[in-house]
Each structure stands twice: as structure tokens, then as C-alpha cells.
Amino acid sequence: MQLHEMSIDAFQARLATGEAEPLDWWQTCRERIAAREPEVQAWEFLGPEVEQVPAEGALRGVPVGIKDIIDTCDMPTAWGTGGYLKSDGALVDAAVVTLLQQQGALMMGKTVSTEFAYFTPGKTRNPHDISRTPGGSSSGSAAAVADGMAPLALGTQTAGSIIRPASYCGIYGFKPTFGTVSMAGIKPFAPSLDTLGWFARHIEDICTTYSTLTRAPAIEALPDLSGIRVGVRSLPGDETLSADVIQALRQAHERFEQAGASVFALPLDIRFDALVEHQKVVLAYEAAQSLASEYQRHAHQMGPTLVELIQQGQALTYARYREGQIATAELRQVLSRSFEEEVDVVLAASAPGVAPRGLDATGDPLFCRAWTLLGVPCLNLPIGQGEQGLPVGVQLIGDRYGDDRLLSIARTLMRSPAG
């Protein structure tokens, strides 16, 4: 197996036996970047060469891409603004940077983000077809991982900024339960929604990163999925799905059944249908507040979609915002009861279809909005194929704080032979 195709645990095993040197993965990724970056354009800034690798840690020698809305001391941060707001180096690294470094990870560089992680695209292209968007807002992180430039990269999700690019780029993308990993040192956009997550090419690497960052026990695969109840339900509902997505969901469905799980259509209370709209309200209201200072100074330099969002948020009443928050708090409990009583994991659409053509937009986060608002863990599985063989993912969703269960089921599923 090529080094850039290896899993984190496999690399650690090679390090332990002396078959690999601590800087091998870093060098392989640098070479890959040198070859591919002119086409893919995943990086805003490449970090300095690493000279020493920490002696220990679950992520020893693992190169990581850092989304460019995450503060770093020894690399600039520009929040996807193209430079109208730019720090040459933060006073303090974002917490997650230190937490990763303490486990031996190596900071490869800053990956391209849309403007403040909203919709104005950066330069990055989809490695599967460079005439298409990689999705956003974590565009560079998804493209870098999909293209073998880094085995692991950080993203954030406020609407669909991890799951959608993971689906478009054909990789795993994981948004853990809201609040799982500290956002300290990451610019807030809509703080009720903003969640740190990560991309990888292996489900095992998603799991290793989760248990490393939370210091929770390692995620084990189950013997099989017998007894596991899979509820199929997209938000918004199934009547809006494209043929590509229906096909990907069917593949996932069959694979679950082959592994012993039972699959059924999950009935959800009619109130869940309002969540997409509530998410838009919460996002706009909070973004208008959070970016008040940036808007005050830089509105004339901002992209029109961001200006429009902030103005929408300014026009919203607090009463409408509150309505969304109160309805959501109630539905979080309703969904938790459903996870307690009738379902182990929800299977849902990740995105409307394959990555759209063009680099002037990053696609629609529609199928992620409600789940992000609910704060539940979401995992994109790179399982389907659409037109021209382009990737179409599906997402698995777990209960709030049920990340370990979700990942364990996913790990078992993806180890099972495909149907």
C-alpha cells in the first residue's frame, strides 16, 4: 500500500516496527502537494518544513490541514477573505491545533475556506473533476484529503460545510456532536451551530481522531450489525431527492441489510419539517451579530452573498430568533427519545447530488441544515456514484453525544464487503 493511502493506525504500526520514519508521511504529502497543487489549489498557505516529530502520540507524524478560519501562531490566517482581513500570526494557536500537536500531529498548512466559512468560494477545485466545486466552506480541507495531500484535515460546519464537501469529494467527513471539540481560536459565525470536525479517507482515521481529541476509549467495530435499527429519513423529506442520491441511499440500505441491520423508514414528527427554516433564521441572526465588527469596517469588500446574509440577519427580530431556538430545544429531546426507543442510526442524504459544475458557487447545504441545528453527530460515507462516476455520499446521523455508537456502527458497516 502506498504511504499516502495508509491509515493512521497502520502508519503508527510501521513507526513502531521501524518500517517507516516519523517524517515519511510528511514528505510524501509534500511531494503530492508539489505535483497536484497547481490543479487542485487546496492550500492558502503551506507551513514551514517540520524538522522534528514528537516522540509519542496517537497522531505521531500525521500531517494535518488546518482550515484558514482557525488561528495559528506560525502561519497567517485570512478567514477566506482574500486578504482584506489578515493576521500574520495569532497570539495563541486555536485550542485544537495544540491538542493535535500534543498527540504528535504535524501542521501541514492552512487550507482554503470560503469567505468567513460562508458561501463566497475560494480558488479550490474538485480533485475528481477540476471544472467542479469541491463544495464548501471547508473546500481546501476536503480537496486536500481527497487528493492525498494530507490524510487528515480540519473543517467546521455551520450549515453543511463538512458533510457536503465530503460528499462531493468522495471522502469521510465527520461533524461530531455540537461542542465536542473546543472552538477556542476559531472565528465564530453562528455560535449555536458552528462545529469543528474533520475529513479523512479512512473511517478508522475519523475514529482515531475522535477518540484522540476527546480522550474517549477507542472506537471498536462490532462483530456485525444484527439488531441495529437504521431509520431512513432525510431532512427535508425524501420527495426532494435526486436519482443519484436515491441510488446512493439504496446502496447504503442494502449494505446495512447485508451486515445484519434492519432498515425502515423513520417517521419524524411534522415539526421537524420547520427546522430548515429555523436553521436559516438562527444562522442569519447570529452571523449579523458575530460579524458586526467585520461588517462595520469591511462591508464594501465582502462578497454579495455574505452582505445579503448579514442584512437579512439585521432585519430579523429577536422574537423570530427565539422561536427557532425554543422549537429546536424541544425537538432535540424528541429526537433523543427516538434514539432511545426506536432507532440506532439515521441514514439520510448528504447533498442534492454530485458536485455541481463551476467554481462560482459551492453547492447547497440544504440536507445538512436541520441536523446541524439539532447538534447531532453526522458522518458522510463516500458510498455512491453519480453521473460520470462522480462521488455521491450519504450521511449517518447519531444521537447527540452518541458519537461513539455512530462511529462504531459506521466502522462495522464500512468493513463489511460492499454488495
Next chain:
Amino acid sequence: MQLHEMSIDAFQARLATGEAEPLDWWQTCRERIAAREPEVQAWEFLGPEVEQVPAEGALRGVPVGIKDIIDTCDMPTAWGTGGYLKSDGALVDAAVVTLLQQQGALMMGKTVSTEFAYFTPGKTRNPHDISRTPGGSSSGSAAAVADGMAPLALGTQTAGSIIRPASYCGIYGFKPTFGTVSMAGIKPFAPSLDTLGWFARHIEDICTTYSTLTRAPAIEALPDLSGIRVGVRSLPGDETLSADVIQALRQAHERFEQAGASVFALPLDIRFDALVEHQKVVLAYEAAQSLASEYQRHAHQMGPTLVELIQQGQALTYARYREGQIATAELRQVLSRSFEEEVDVVLAASAPGVAPRGLDATGDPLFCRAWTLLGVPCLNLPIGQGEQGLPVGVQLIGDRYGDDRLLSIARTLMRSPAG
């Protein structure tokens, strides 16, 4: 009435009639600071002189103290570290600074905070007795407002950092519902708990600031409090209260009854008793994550209480943290049902008693921990007197997102003649 004793609305009325000039309040506060700062030591940094006041805004000409964990461009920020971490000026102001300035408020300076808003005290003294602590972590903001150095000052609360100093300093302190005002540009400590709030000498000013920052309708007083149900319940329970606090609660109780409200002992589910411990767990776990980078570089310069907290947090399991979060989410809904069905406002202890002697500690946030974890709005009423005539507050607590109702009841109560 002296200018420094005036309410915001009264000052706006004088501006409108030409009886006051826009910079009058600023000048009065500067004079007060010049006279009193050597004793009180509320300020970490005094801002530059203001030369022009915005032409409009609900807070036009109102000087505001900014807690020194809140980013500012034209003033340094040192997060209560005494300088081992210090920014000479942030790239972007914290969102709340811009939101206040857009309403015409004037930034007076940065007020003293404990170290990262935890327990290591700054230099500030209690204006009522300079041998005593003003409380913390928002020490300078509370002392400045209590001493007439500013009519309004910002604080943050993660355990009891607004309510406790307000109680010790004999002023109003308001922690709105979690998430009400953006924390963008404010260093996170425990992001599930950290809440921005403010201090004032008038309940009307607490209300004006709330409706200005949320752009919600103005808070009106009710004709009287008949029909209002006041549930008395401290967390932890009443058996732990000191004589001073019991006396203050009795005064509030009587005043409510005189205004027509009915007062009763609120029964709360036994599970609420676990919230104080859950709050400590959530706080330590999140602080260890959020301050990972600061700890990595500056542990040797940190105060021992902060180091101990971070080490406690590092030793906690994710499973224990999750247990606290899940229990809290459930109890938030239980409490909301109680607000829907049986109670309009909860009356509770703010602090264990009057401000403790000495400047080497800032007192105990015990009686605020559970409410902060629940995310409900809390308002300190400066209503009682303890030994040597020192202030003892009580807090009123409303339902999550029921801030307007809570403030309206408080405004009505405090207008009613004291018993």
C-alpha cells in the same frame, strides 16, 4: 440629581432638550475615576479621550466599561494575566463593542478581570469597603459601576462572575439567557457556560441595554404584580443559606407580596441537586480544552487555582462530561415546563453573604453555578444589607429566552416602594 446617578433614559431626555451635552457623562465619569481610582483600582486600561459622540443611538454618550477579556482594537487586552499574555490591540473589536458603539456608547476603558475570568484575583477593591473583594471575575466592571465611574459595564459569567460581584457591590447585574449577545472576540473559557452580561445602578439601564442589544421591544413595567407567581428556591437548597441571605430573601419576598405577587416555595425535582456538580465538571472539562494553548505555553506563569482547574479538566473523562451535558439538557426542559405551568419568576440567593474580607480571593459562586449551567437569565437585585451595612443581593431567575418577562417583573418590583 447628579449626572453620575442618572439613568440612561433620563440622560437621553436631557440630551434631547439640550439640558446636557453629549460628552457630559463621559467627563463626569473621568473626574470620578481620577478621584477614586487610586482606592478602587477598577481599571486595567483607560481608553483615549473621546472627541466626538455619534449623533444618534439609544446609548448615545453613555460611557461603558469593557471587561479585559473582551477584544478591542484601540486598547490592549491582557485577559487578567497581568501581562504574560497581552495583545496591544486586536485585529477586530469584539462584536459587542461594535454593537454598543453603533448605539452611541463610548468605550471608557478596560476593567480588571481575574485571570482568564477564573479565580486568581486582580487588584480591584470593593468600593463599599476597600479591605474586601468586589467579587469576580468581572471585578473591575462591578466596582466601577458601583462607584459611579461608569453607568454601565460589561461582564461575563461562567459560574457566578456577574451575579456574585453585583451582589457584593450592591448593584444590578444581569446575565441574559445563554447565547443572547455574541461572544465573538471574547476569549472562551467554558463555551457551554460563558455568557455576556452587564452591570448598572438602575434596573431601567439593565432593561435599556437588553432591548438595545437584542433589538427587542422596550421592557415596560407592569401596572402591578398581581397574578405573578414567585417561586423561592436556591440551588443548592435553602438549608445552606446564611442569616444575611435569608434576611435579604425575606425582604424581597415581602416586597413582592406588597406589589401583589404570590410567593411560594418552589418544589424542584431532586435531579436539580446534581447540577452544581455537573457545572463544575462541564467547566473544568471545557476549560482544559479551551485553554490548551495558553496552558502549553504559560502554565508556569498561571495562578495555582487555574492550573489546578485545568489539570482537573484534563483528568475528567469524556463520559463524565457527557453525563453532565445530557442531564442538563433534560432539566432545561423540565424547568421550562415549570415556567409554563406554575411559576413566573424564581427568587434565589445570589451569593453566600456579604463580600468576604481580603483581596486574595473573590468569593464563592456556589449559588450561581446551577442557573448558569441551565442557561437561564439571572438578575441580581441589590436589595439586602448584611453586617456593617454591606450589600447582599438576591437573584431573580426567568425561563430560558424569557428575559423580557423577567426584566419586566423586576422593573415593576423595584419601582414599588420598599416595605
